[in-house]
Amino acid sequence: MANIRIKSQWFQAGSAKTPQQTASAMAFIAWRVAQNTLKQMRSAHFDIEIGPQYFAFTREVLVFLTQVLDRMAFERMGPEGRAEFITALVVRVGEVLQENEDTLLGVPPSGQPSHFDEFIDLFNELADHYAEFGYDAAGPDFAFVRYLGHRIEALMPQKDQRWVVDQIMAAEVPQAVEMLQRAMLGVLSTEPRAPRKSRIATTAD
Structure with a gap:
């Protein structure tokens, strides 16, 4: 299992972030998570070729x-904040995807x-x-996740469809x-960041 480092804490903490600020941060994180998913699929020997299939896979995962x-x-x-967040999120994710696909x-x-x-x-x-589909504290329900699986199945060569x-x-x-949950908590947190430990050089007498 690959482990990617995702920066999800603001340098300026202590105040709530706007839905647009949160969306901008989470859009970049969603892109990183999607790329990690694709990388792991290829490492597991699923054929996802660079080109249209690569981006079709990425689009499905990002949605x-x-x-x-x-x-x-x-x-x-709240309802208003959620609406602002998802609108800004989808637009920014689409922009990042377009930059890479273009x-x-x-x-x-x-x-x-x-x-x-x-x-x-x-x-x-x-x-x-x-x-x-349903979603609770444990995350998306079985049908939610299976739907993605079947969407991806349609993109794969026949040899991979049985397992994908x-x-x-x-x-x-x-x-x-799990990555998204941790990142969202970090992005929404108003707690100040823990100070970095200073490095003190010492020399032996």
Whole structure:
């Protein structure tokens, strides 16, 4: 299991952050978590080729992660704050995805949807589906996670389809959700950061 370091504490602590500030921080963290998930899948010998499949996988995972973050926001923010948070989060995630997809695949030809629009369209398409699933203190329920697994299954070559749902449900999602939960707590925290230990050089007499 890979272990990535995610910075989720603000340098300036002691005051509540706006939903937009929280969304900006969590968008970057969601991107890091999605990339870690993809890396682990490839390390587990699932074929995810650099190119359209790579970004199709990433889009699916990012939509799932934004849905999880929306449920977390529901528990921690009022209705207005939650709405501001999820709107800003989805936009920023889409921007980060577009920056990377444009760089690796190129900007779509004139007349075709941008990579940003593709992500927004997918989020809107799947939002009602994910809304049907449950979420509690333990995280997303079985159906919530299985839905992602079957979405990913459709992207995989036939040789991987038999195993990919189990990999997503048993290995990838639990770690990804745990990372998001820890990061959200850190980002929303108003506690001051613990001071770094100073290094004092000593010399022997």
